[in-house]
Amino acid sequence: MSAALEFLKRLRDDGCVRSADAWLSPLGGGVSSEIYLVHDGEERFVVKRALARLKVEAEWYADVARNRTEQKCLACVATILPGVVPAVRFARPDAGYFAMEYFGDDCANWKQLLLDGTCDPAHARTAGCVLGEIHRQTEGRPELRAQFDTGANFHQLRIAPYLLTTGERHPALRDAFIREAQRLMETRECLVHGDFSPKNILIKRQRLIVLDCEVAWYGDPSFDVAFLLNHFFLKGLYHAPRRPGLEEMILAFWQSYCARRPASRAIMERRVVQLLPLLMLARVDGKSPVEYLEAGRKEWVRRFVTHHLGGAGMDLETITSHWFDQAGSLSPVEAGT
Numbered sequence: 001m002s003a004a005l006e007f008l009k010r011l012r013d014d015g016c017v018r019s020a021d022a023w024l025s026p027l028g029g030g031v032s033s034e035i036y037l038v039h040d041g042e043e044r045f046v047v048k049r050a051l052a053r054l055k056v057e058a059e060w061y062a063d064v065a066r067n068r069t070e071q072k073c074l075a076c077v078a079t080i081l082p083g084v085v086p087a088v089r090f091a092r093p094d095a096g097y098f099a100m101e102y103f104g105d106d107c108a109n110w111k112q113l114l115l116d117g118t119c120d121p122a123h124a125r126t127a128g129c130v131l132g133e134i135h136r137q138t139e140g141r142p143e144l145r146a147q148f149d150t151g152a153n154f155h156q157l158r159i160a161p162y163l164l165t166t167g168e169r170h171p172a173l174r175d176a177f178i179r180e181a182q183r184l185m186e187t188r189e190c191l192v193h194g195d196f197s198p199k200n201i202l203i204k205r206q207r208l209i210v211l212d213c214e215v216a217w218y219g220d221p222s223f224d225v226a227f228l229l230n231h232f233f234l235k236g237l238y239h240a241p242r243r244p245g246l247e248e249m250i251l252a253f254w255q256s257y258c259a260r261r262p263a264s265r266a267i268m269e270r271r272v273v274q275l276l277p278l279l280m281l282a283r284v285d286g287k288s289p290v291e292y293l294e295a296g297r298k299e300w301v302r303r304f305v306t307h308h309l310g311g312a313g314m315d316l317e318t319i320t321s322h323w324f325d326q327a328g329s330l331s332p333v334e335a336g337t
Contacts, residue, residue: 049097073216119245132260138191161287187220222271240327
């Protein structure tokens with residue numbers, strides 16, 4: 001029996017579908033969960049079930065209890081910014097899945113827009129506003145710190161596969177990765193999405209919808225900021241030497257985010273600039289490498305990070321100008337080769 005048919009049987013057994021001819025269609029975009037669009041008569045909704053082993057080449061296991069963490073995070077964010085996250089329709093904790101609303105076929109995935117060269121600063125400004133507001137409104141709240149005491153999950157899904165694995169593969173840089181991993185795990189300031197990336201953001205006209213918060217953790221907000229910015233940098237490299245506007249998106253996102261948390265700007269920038277090169281290298285040599293950079297550009301990332309890591313006086317503007325100016329001298333390559 002296929003995975004989709006097995007899941008459909010589970011939904012029938014649990015009384016979650018009513019139509020005799022209900023069927024499931026897979027939704028892509030992730031490596032950590034089974035995600036299906038359920039067609040139940042006139043109704044459509046999304047079901048999600050966490051996987052114990054993630055769908056990547058390297059061995060990567062994580063606690064499926066993160067499925068419940070995601071439900072709690074969706075509920076929390078919905079109280080802060082209604083309509084920014086999907087509403088949970090029902091949950092079956094014992095079976096490890098939940099259902100959420102489907103936003104329709106007219107949504108665009110932000111990652112695909114960026115890969116296609118559609119780089120709209122307005123999208124970046126909205127993302128900065130959303131993330132800044134989530135961080136601002138959850139900062140210093142002990143009840144959320146207790147509710148999202150999910151450091152073990154964050155370690156399994158982010159610290160170990162991104163930072164520690166990459167450090168092991170680059171012995172000369174290993175101490176920098178270990179120090180940053182320890183700093184992140186010791187910082188507990190606000191609710192962190194943990195996977196705030198373009199693949200988890202839908203654009204519906206001018207509306208922005210945030211998905212996939214199973215890595216949610218009460219921790220260091222600079223992780224979310226650096227994580228998203230890293231995707232802008234890497235997609236800028238993908239398009240180089242063409243410059244479709246990702247530099248402007250970085251600035252738009254950063255200014256919008258800081259407008260929501262102005263008092264934190266200086267310390268956030270120091271943290272982001274410290275973490276960003278490590279995440280760049282992690283998306284080349286960690287357990288979850290990006291699929292759209294060819295070998296020569298991956299090697300370019302390795303050289304860039306080795307040269308710039310720990311550079312004195314680096315700020316976000318400087319690292320941005322260095323990255324895009326140097327990438328601008330690359331020769332064109334066929335996308336996806």
